Amino acid sequence: MLKDNHLLKNLNIATKLNILLTVIAVITVFLSGGVLSLILAHNSERVVTDKALVLMETMSAVRNYTSTKVNPELAARLETDNQFLPQTVPAFSAREVFEYFREQGGYKDFFYKEATLNPTNLRDKADKFEAEIVEKFRNNRELNQTSGFRSFSSGDIFYIARPLEVSKESCLRCHSTPDVAPKSLLTTYGRENGFNWKLHEIIGAQMILVPATAIFESAKRLQVSVTSILMGCLALAILLINFFLRFSVTTPLKKMAQLAQRISTGDLSQEFSHPYNDEMGMLAASLNRMKVSLDIAMEMLSSDTE
Numbered sequence: 001m002l003k004d005n006h007l008l009k010n011l012n013i014a015t016k017l018n019i020l021l022t023v024i025a026v027i028t029v030f031l032s033g034g035v036l037s038l039i040l041a042h043n044s045e046r047v048v049t050d051k052a053l054v055l056m057e058t059m060s061a062v063r064n065y066t067s068t069k070v071n072p073e074l075a076a077r078l079e080t081d082n083q084f085l086p087q088t089v090p091a092f093s094a095r096e097v098f099e100y101f102r103e104q105g106g107y108k109d110f111f112y113k114e115a116t117l118n119p120t121n122l123r124d125k126a127d128k129f130e131a132e133i134v135e136k137f138r139n140n141r142e143l144n145q146t147s148g149f150r151s152f153s154s155g156d157i158f159y160i161a162r163p164l165e166v167s168k169e170s171c172l173r174c175h176s177t178p179d180v181a182p183k184s185l186l187t188t189y190g191r192e193n194g195f196n197w198k199l200h201e202i203i204g205a206q207m208i209l210v211p212a213t214a215i216f217e218s219a220k221r222l223q224v225s226v227t228s229i230l231m232g233c234l235a236l237a238i239l240l241i242n243f244f245l246r247f248s249v250t251t252p253l254k255k256m257a258q259l260a261q262r263i264s265t266g267d268l269s270q271e272f273s274h275p276y277n278d279e280m281g282m283l284a285a286s287l288n289r290m291k292v293s294l295d296i297a298m299e300m301l302s303s304d305t306e
Contacts, residue, residue, distance in 0.1 A: 014242065014250050021241065025234040033227050040219040045158070048215055049147065052160040052208045055098075059112055059206070062097050063090035067168075084188035089174075091116075091124060109154065109211040114164060116204030120175070120185070120194025130205060137163035138202045155213030164204040166197050252280045256287055263291055 011019075071088045086092040091114040098112035115130035126134055129150060137143055147160045166172065174181050175197040197203055 012250070013253075014245055017245060018238065018242065021238045025231075025238065028234065029227060029231055032230060033223065036223050036226060040223055041216070044212070044215045044219040048158045048210050048212050049160065052147070052158060052210045055101075055110070055112070055210070056160055056162065056206070056208045059094045059098060059208070062094045066090040066093040067170075071170075084182065084184040086121075086188075089120075092121070095124075109157075111157070111207075111209040113207050113209075114204055115161075115207055116164065118194060118196070118203065120189050122193065124204070126204060130207065133161050133207075134163075134202065134205045137161075137205060141202075149212065150209070155211065156216075157209045158212040159207055159209045161205040161207045163202045164206050166199055166201050166203060169199065172197060172199065248280065252284065256284060259287060259291075263294060 066088070067090045070093065071090075074085050074088045094114065095112060098110075102108055102110055113130070114124050115126035115134065116124045117126055117131060117134055119125055133146060136146065143163070145160065145162050147158070149156045150159055151157075166175070174185055175194055178186060178191040178195055181195070
């Protein structure tokens with residue numbers, strides 16, 4: 001500790017100021033970087049959430065259109081045709097529309113699924129992760145939406161899930177018991193899956209999955225860019241402060257210290273000139289007056305001696 005204090009005492013003003021400015025710059029970059037990281041992370045999550053919500057509402061609109069417009073037009077054919085018409089099922093329509101959407105550029109990593117515990121089409125069977133979300137909705141009927149991140153080999157995927165409830169009696173025509181289900185449905189999917197549903201039962205979760213890795217990496221790049229610019233500005237500020245300090249403080253002080261040293265050895269021939277009326281100018285004027293006073297005092301002392 002004493003060694004550090006001794007070292008600090010031997011440093012000149014410019015070095016001490018540079019140390020102080022460097023510490024301030026490091027603290028500023030650290031704190032601003034942390035705050036910026038939080039802001040960008042929050043903003044990135046909001047962007048991902050907004051994308052997912054738009055897609056979720058779009059798929060809900062497709063389901064509603066299928067349920068209210070398409071299904072009534074084709075319902076009669078389900079009883080007479082030997083082939084089931086999946087176009088009458090809202091879940092099928094929504095997923096097919098989303099598959100067309102995924103074929104557009106930049107959306108191949110987006111996913112839509114109506115994860116169901118006991119689906120008619122095993123393509124919609126909920127995996128372990130999805131089943132836990134469905135159970136969460138079943139255990140908390142007031143929960144109408146949940147979201148989070150799911151990790152895949154390709155990166156983190158942000159998901160939004162909403163409960164799928166048997167809200168209409170018409171749904172039970174295909175999902176109550178095999179005995180009352182359309183014959184074409186039994187011919188296509190069999191009698192084992194997608195039955196024994198009950199009215200107002202939560203049977204699955206409507207899920208949108210949006211890739212988040214690219215968005216968060218973009219936020220990190222932006223953070224690095226902003227931090228680099230901030231560091232550059234702070235470095236430039238330190239250089240300008242050093243230039244100002246050298247021009248206005250340290251150089252004049254050094255010259256005045258050299259003048260004071262000459263005066264202390266009896267050399268009164270030199271005089272310091274400072275062109276500005278700032279504190280350095282006042283100090284220079286005081287030093288020059290002291291030199292004149294000392295010169296007068298020396299002359300008076302010399303006269304008295306003679």
